[in-house]
Structures are given as structure tokens and as C-alpha cells.
Amino acid sequence: MTTTQILADRRAHIHEKGTAPFNIACEKQSVAGSVSQRACVFCGSRVVLYPIADALHVIHGPIGCAAYTWDIRGAWSSGPQLHRMSFSTDLQEKDVVFGGEKKLYQALVELIEHYRPKAAFIYSTCIVGLIGDDVEAICRRVSAETGVETIPVHSEGFKGSKKDGYTAACNALDQLVGTGDTTGISPLSINILGDFNIAGETWVIKDYYKKMGVDVVATITGDGRVDDIRRCHGAALNVVQCSGSMTQLAMKMKQEYGIPIIRVSYFGIEDMSKALYDVAEYLNDKTVMKNTQNLVRDEVSNLVPQLRKYKHDLQGKRAAVYTGGAFKALSMIRSLRTLGMKTVIAGSQTGNKQDYKRLQELSDEGTVILDDTNPLELAKFLEEKKADLLIGGVKERPIAYKLGLGFCDHNHERKIGLAGFEGMLNFAKEVHGTVTSPVWKLASLRDRLVDRHRLLDGDRSRNGNRFVEGGNAS
Amino acid sequence: MIASLPVSQHFTATRNACKLCTPLGACLAFSGIEGALPFLHGSQGCSTYIRRYMISHFREPMDIASSNFGEHTAIFGGGKNIRIGLANVIEGYNPTMIGIATTCLSETIGDDVKMFLHEFRKDHEGEALPHLVHVATPSYTGTHATGYHDAVRAIVDVLAKPGPTIKGLVNVIPGMLSPADLRWLKQVVADFGLDPILLPDYSDRLDGGTWSEYKKLPPGGTTIDQAARMGQAQATLEFGFTTKQSTSAGTLLEKKFGIPCHRLGVPIGVGDTDALFDKLQQISGRPIPESYTAKRERLVDSYIDAHKYVIGKRVVVFGEEDLVVGMTAMMGEVGLKPVLCSSGGKSGKMADCIHAAAPEIAEHCEIREGVDFEEIADHARELKPDLLVGNSKGYKLARELNVPLIRVGFPIHDRIGGARILHVGYDGAQARFDSIANSLLEIRQQDSDVGFTYF
Numbered sequence: 009m010t011t012t013q014i015l016a017d018r019r020a021h022i023h024e025k026g027t028a029p030f031n032i033a034c035e036k037q038s039v040a041g042s043v044s045q046r047a048c049v050f051c052g053s054r055v056v057l058y059p060i061a062d063a064l065h066v067i068h069g070p071i072g073c074a075a076y077t078w079d080i081r082g083a084w085s086s087g088p089q090l091h092r093m094s095f096s097t098d099l100q101e102k103d104v105v106f107g108g109e110k111k112l113y114q115a116l117v118e119l120i121e122h123y124r125p126k127a128a129f130i131y132s133t134c135i136v137g138l139i140g141d142d143v144e145a146i147c148r149r150v151s152a153e154t155g156v157e158t159i160p161v162h163s164e165g166f167k168g169s170k171k172d173g174y175t176a177a178c179n180a181l182d183q184l185v186g187t188g189d190t191t192g193i194s195p196l197s198i199n200i201l202g203d204f205n206i207a208g209e210t211w212v213i214k215d216y217y218k219k220m221g222v223d224v225v226a227t228i229t230g231d232g233r234v235d236d237i238r239r240c241h242g243a244a245l246n247v248v249q250c251s252g253s254m255t256q257l258a259m260k261m262k263q264e265y266g267i268p269i270i271r272v273s274y275f276g277i278e279d280m281s282k283a284l285y286d287v288a289e290y291l292n293d294k295t296v297m298k299n300t301q302n303l304v305r306d307e308v309s310n311l312v313p314q315l316r317k318y319k320h321d322l323q324g325k326r327a328a329v330y331t332g333g334a335f336k337a338l339s340m341i342r343s344l345r346t347l348g349m350k351t352v353i354a355g356s357q358t359g360n361k362q363d364y365k366r367l368q369e370l371s372d373e374g375t376v377i378l379d380d381t382n383p384l385e386l387a388k389f390l391e392e393k394k395a396d397l398l399i400g401g402v403k404e405r406p407i408a409y410k411l412g413l414g415f416c417d418h419n420h421e422r423k424i425g426l427a428g429f430e431g432m433l434n435f436a437k438e439v440h441g442t443v444t445s446p447v448w449k450l451a452s453l454r455d456r457l458v459d460r461h462r463l464l465d466g467d468r469s470r471n472g473n474r475f476v477e478g479g480n481a482s
Numbered sequence: 483m484i485a486s487l488p489v490s491q492h493f494t495a496t497r498n499a500c501k502l503c504t505p506l507g508a509c510l511a512f513s514g515i516e517g518a519l520p521f522l523h524g525s526q527g528c529s530t531y532i533r534r535y536m537i538s539h540f541r542e543p544m545d546i547a548s549s550n551f552g553e554h555t556a557i558f559g560g561g562k563n564i565r566i567g568l569a570n571v572i573e574g575y576n577p578t579m580i581g582i583a584t585t586c587l588s589e590t591i592g593d594d595v596k597m598f599l600h601e602f603r604k605d606h607e608g609e610a611l612p613h614l615v616h617v618a619t620p621s622y623t624g625t626h627a628t629g630y631h632d633a634v635r636a637i638v639d640v641l642a643k644p645g646p647t648i649k650g651l652v653n654v655i656p657g658m659l660s661p662a663d664l665r666w667l668k669q670v671v672a673d674f675g676l677d678p679i680l681l682p683d684y685s686d687r688l689d690g691g692t693w694s695e696y697k698k699l700p701p702g703g704t705t706i707d708q709a710a711r712m713g714q715a716q717a718t719l720e721f722g723f724t725t726k727q728s729t730s731a732g733t734l735l736e737k738k739f740g741i742p743c744h745r746l747g748v749p750i751g752v753g754d755t756d757a758l759f760d761k762l763q764q765i766s767g768r769p770i771p772e773s774y775t776a777k778r779e780r781l782v783d784s785y786i787d788a789h790k791y792v793i794g795k796r797v798v799v800f801g802e803e804d805l806v807v808g809m810t811a812m813m814g815e816v817g818l819k820p821v822l823c824s825s826g827g828k829s830g831k832m833a834d835c836i837h838a839a840a841p842e843i844a845e846h847c848e849i850r851e852g853v854d855f856e857e858i859a860d861h862a863r864e865l866k867p868d869l870l871v872g873n874s875k876g877y878k879l880a881r882e883l884n885v886p887l888i889r890v891g892f893p894i895h896d897r898i899g900g901a902r903i904l905h906v907g908y909d910g911a912q913a914r915f916d917s918i919a920n921s922l923l924e925i926r927q928q929d930s931d932v933g934f935t936y937f
Binding site for chain 1: 492493494495496497498499501502503505506523524525526527529530531532533534535537541542543544545546547548549550551552553555556560563564566567568569570571573575585586587589590619620621622625640668676692695696697698730856875935
């Protein structure tokens, strides 16, 4: 087994349930040189605002930030596809020396004229603050001249963490909220916050609400539209998923418009059902409640028999979960239990104390809770806890594969919907397909070859034999 | 030169860039040294984005450390963060080398990384430190290709040591090629009885096998010892003409150690591969191995077999400049007609290189540097190509125009096996030519009302 010592500055961010009183460190700047899986402030605001499909998203800075976020999320749109374009001011050395304001202004005027967006979001990247560009002033001028609301997003990468990017995104959205006409909005209406329509998930959820008799005013931001966001303050209730990114907007709307908030998750049978019931209960309408009962009963009775065969094969397997926010990890643990699986590692990039507390309460003894982990720690615990599956994003995938365990992508790039009842079935198929794949047998066959060569060649096999790995042998 | 195309609307903004930022190229180069870890001096996002981008292509672990700037760092400088970061990386990974590339942020605030590293070495005097290689890669200059070449040069500058010339030792500076390409180059040079040192060599590390236990850094790469011996080589082979020659690694080895640098085109297609074999004959004094002449004959035979299917077909090529030049040269050999050769890079040399490598097509071809994908698309709509040749990011255009995209270069994010795409040598030309010819045949087959089953 690989021997990895945990860096001193990282120890407080790791907790093994049952070994000590729970007091995990979190919501801190990543340790330099720790190879965090987190991104930056810019990333936080970009992922949140990205799905607004009829807005222009312009990244003010050198090319990298725009290039790496071009068409990156599986956030689908039922109409315009403008969000899938990558626009950058592509700042050059001379712009850094003389300032990028002129270039930004020119870029915006041309893009707005050509693409006629409903609004424009202008993301500041690291160096924009340093070179002193007054992005707010440029945005005001462009808004006045073009009539298209141009909104600055204060997302300089180094000014905090990904979570601060969520704040920047919520502040930008707040500029739109309350500017539209709310006439005709039903009292049985909600906004869906914090679902990003990955692989069409918002549509699945919206359809459930429709069947319940509940109107959805705005989806923020999955399959999002500027004009819907402008009038979303007319809804009766804000239903917030991915609470890390959207709670702040919901809080502002509560203060300004008195719209109450409920927190939900759409992953797994229990959480999905609870989300629908909570909405029905809040709206306190008999028909809605009746519809909800019918919907949940039909969906669950349709789903559960289909899950049986997967559960049979997955019973007792061990999973590790590493997500962006910790709230989602809770749903993952429950969903894995539905499949007969045990979660041995659970962690997140940006969880808060409260989320981690709930996470450890829900976890079995011995489960390792990780805040802002890194590849070496993840690999260490995956080996120690003998996990069969890792749930995470693309950056975590090679860790799982190199260790010979299954992987399920639960991040924003995936192309398979995992939310809702039908998403639970997809999840079961995904997990089953990877955990029971025959490819792992071949990988372990290779280990048997290694053993055979060791036996045959003795020490000679250590030097350059192609079947034998060097270093770190336990 | 044909009359210029109608000028499309000018945009100040870059729309769907046909380039990436300089630190990405540096990270790729650093990954080609055994036991080395790339380290970006800047915000956490830079390393995370670049990791994700490269993992999606190579499908291998790709750890990149960060000095993780916060607001205080941006105000007071990154000295403290780089020290903490390096110490943590050494403790965590025990690397042989740390490749430190800067970012737009650390360059803009004017961090003196050289001085930071000097201080770090002083603080750790007497300890066995990894080699610290520093390259300046502000992303507001150049592209990932420039970052790559600058990092290669920086590695050579730090690691290569002088010594008596070792006969048969040949340095190979390959340029931004795939792991499959690197393996091919190593084999060919070795088959001439020479001892190749490739730098960088990420052929194993970024296209590796299964593991029986987790490796902190994937095995493989140019060893530190090999890199040191580069100063004693008999010759250097350096590929690609669009890079700045005065600051290339090959030129540096020539200046520092007097090693003759043989600069060749990236060996894509028969012409440039022949040139490589001629050079290897000359350096080794040995004839071309029989197996290679046989491959060449089979390749040319296949060109003849299929020439009527490809003749005059119009192609739009895009990607890194050296790759575009190489692919264009290969396509010129078989009668394909590149109508637009384009890159986000801006060396100022691409047109000359294409004119030199493929004079027969250059006069019918629009050659554009410093363009983005939307400009390429604007031109392509007018040019009506039959085929696109380039990386995955051209898929949007291929879909719009309903033409095949022959995937070459980096990144390949929408297919398996980006690391295994062979571009160079007779084998590379054979594989790429077959896929071009077959995709054209497939179109004819699909478009046919009859659906015939042979050609």
C-alpha cells in the first residue's frame, strides 16, 4: 500500500467517525502545495451563471479562464445556446500595461450588437483588479448605450474560494431579480434554485412539479432565462438545492420580498420524495398534496422493483463520495444505501460545519470525512478503506481507475441525468456497470503476473522487469 | 495567392479560442520528467482547470500543485506561499524536480520567483532538495505551445551538464506531440543504433498502464540523469519550424555545449519523415532499417490505392502551428486540398513554413494565424470544406457543416485514445491517411441512394 503522510496543515480537515470528538476544520483557504481539487472564485461564479442560456457571458482577462470553461458543463438549454460560447477579452501584454477597459468596452458593444442577448455577465479574472480596470463603469456605460443590462461579476480568482464565487454570482443575479412584471403568477408557484439542468435534470424536476399542479416561475439557473429571473420574485416559494451556491440569493429574496425558503435535494428516492412532499406541504393545497401522493407512489412503485437486480449485485460494496458541496454527499450516502452499499469515505470541496456535522451523523462508524482533500489523501483512504467505487468528478476519475475501482461521475460534465426517480435508476445502472465490469478482472490478472514473476525472478524482478512497479512496495 | 475571402465581421473579443494558456504547455512539458511535479505560482483555479483539461484528454492522473494565492498574497507578494507550497510538495510527493511556472497573476504583481527560489534553497541548505526549474509563463503572452517550448528550454538550462561527448547519444526535442508519437520517435532513433534522450518524454506517464498500488507520481519520463547527459550528446534533433529558434532548447544546447542542432519539420507525412531518416542515417552512419523502408513502401502504395478518393477534397486544418504545418504537408502529398490552415498561435512563420513544406498547395490555401474558432467557422462556411482536421474543439463546426472531423493533436475530449493518436512517421501518416480516406468513403456510401458495398 502507498505510504502517504498527511501534511500537518491538513490533519484538522480529516475526521474518522468514532475516533475523536467531531470538530472538523473547513471553509478555509486551501493549503499551498496540497494539490487541492478545488478551483477558484471565478469558477464558482462561472458554474452558477453559465446555464443562463440567453445571456452573453464575457470573461475579462487572458485567455485561459475562458478556454477552460468553453462548453464545459452539461447544462442543457431548451432554446438559445449562447451560453455555450466562450467569449474572452483575451488580454495581451499591452492591455496589462495600459489597461483593458477600452478593449472590454469595444468587445462588449460588438458582441451585444451581434448576438442580441437578454443580458450580459462580465466576469473579472485575477489580473483585472490588479491592473485597475473599472469594470463597473464600463458595464454602466454599455448598459446605457445598448439597452442591454450588462452586469459585472466580481470573480477575481484569488479573492477567496469557489464559495466566494457563488456570492459574486448571487449578487449578479440579484440585479435582475425584481425587475420584471409578476402579473398572473399563480399562488401555487415556486422557483427552482440550485439545479443546473445537467443532462436535462431540471426538466425532469419541473415535470414533477407540473404534475403536482405547481407552476415554476424561474429555474435558476438550469435552462435559465433572463426574463424569468427578472420576475421570479413573484413566486410563492424558493426551493433551493445545492444550497452552497444559491442560499444567498434565496436569503436576499426572503428579506426583500418575503419569499420563504425550503432546502431540498433531488438525488435518491428518499430525498426526491421529501422534496416534493415539502413543497406540497408548504403550499397547503389539497389537490397538490393528492397529486404529490399519486406521483410519488407511482414513481416509487415503478422504480423499486427495477432497482432490485442492481442491489443484489451491489450489496455490501463500499463507496467513497467526493462532491463539491457537502449537502449533496448526504443524498449520495442515502442513495448508496438504497443500493445496499456502504459509504466508507465522504468528503467535499466546500462543505460547511453544519453540513459536515450532518454528514458524520448519517455515516457509519469508521467513515472518513474529508474537507478539501487532494489526490494523495484520497488514494490513501481509498486503499485503506478498500473502497469498490468512487463518486466524484473528472479530476478524481484517474485515481479510482488506477487503483482498480469503479467510478461514477456526479459532477457537472456528466451526460447522464441522476436526479429524480428516473435519475436514481440511471445512478443504479451507472454504479452497477462500473463496479461489476469485467475489466477489473484483467487488472488483477496483471497483479497475478507480477506475483508470478516475483516468484520466478526473485530480486532480479525489481530491476527493470516490466511487470513490476518500482518504489513504495508495502 | 487567391483573392482574399470576404472579410467577416471583426470582433475585438476572442470567440471560442483556438489556443490555451501558456501555463498549460509548461505543465505538459514538466510532466515529461521522471518524478517531476508541475507547480503553478498563482490562484488555485489555474492548476485545477489545467488538470481537468489534461485529464480529460490523457485520462491519466495529472497532479499540479498551486501556491494558492489569496487576497493577502496578491497584495504582499507570493514569497511566503511559494515557500509553504514547495515544502508541502516535497513532503507529500518527494519529487525529483519541481517545475514552477508562473501565471498572469504572479507576473502582474511582479513576483521575483528567481529570488524566492534562491531564498528557498538558502533556507534548506544542506538538505537534498529536488531540482527547481522555473519558467515565466504569463498567460497574456503566447499560447500553450509557447509555454511548452519555454518550459522545455528551462528544464534543459537547469539540468543539462557539460562533459565529454558520448558518441551515439542523440537529444530529441520532439515538440508538443502525443505519447504515441514520443514512443515512435524513441524507437526509430534506437533502431539506428543510437541512444536517444527525449525531452520531455511523457509517453509512459500520460499514457500508462494499470497499477497494483497508488503511485504518487506516475512512473516514466526522462530521468534527471538522462537530462544531465544531454550536455554530452553527439547531436540534437529538434522538430518544428514555427517556434522561436533563438530561444529553443536545441539552440541552447548548441550555444552552451556546442552540440550541433538539426532542426527538422515535425515528421508528419512521407517528405518530413524521409528527411528525419536521412538525418538519422547521416548521424549514425547506418542505413535505414529494412522494416522502415517496407513501411514507407506500404504507405506510398496505399496513397496510390486511395488517391482517387481523396483528390481535390477540400480541408480545413487547425491546431498548434507545427501540427498544422505537418498535417498540411502530409495532405498535400496525396492530393487533398487544404483550403484553410489556421491556428490560435501567432509565430508569424506559419505561412512560410507551409509554403516550404507543401508548395503545391500553399498557393490555393488561406493561411491564418491568431484566429479563433468562430473566425475559422466564418471562413469555413464560405470555403465549404469536405473535411476538418484538428482537435476535438472543431466538433461544433464539423456538426454545423455536416462534414467529418479527423481528430488529431490536443485536446481530444470527445473520444477515447487521444494519447494514442500517432501522427508522426510512416506509421502515423498511414493511420491518419486511412482514417481520412475511409471517412470520405463513408460519406459517399451514406450519400448514395443505392448504398453500394464496395469501392
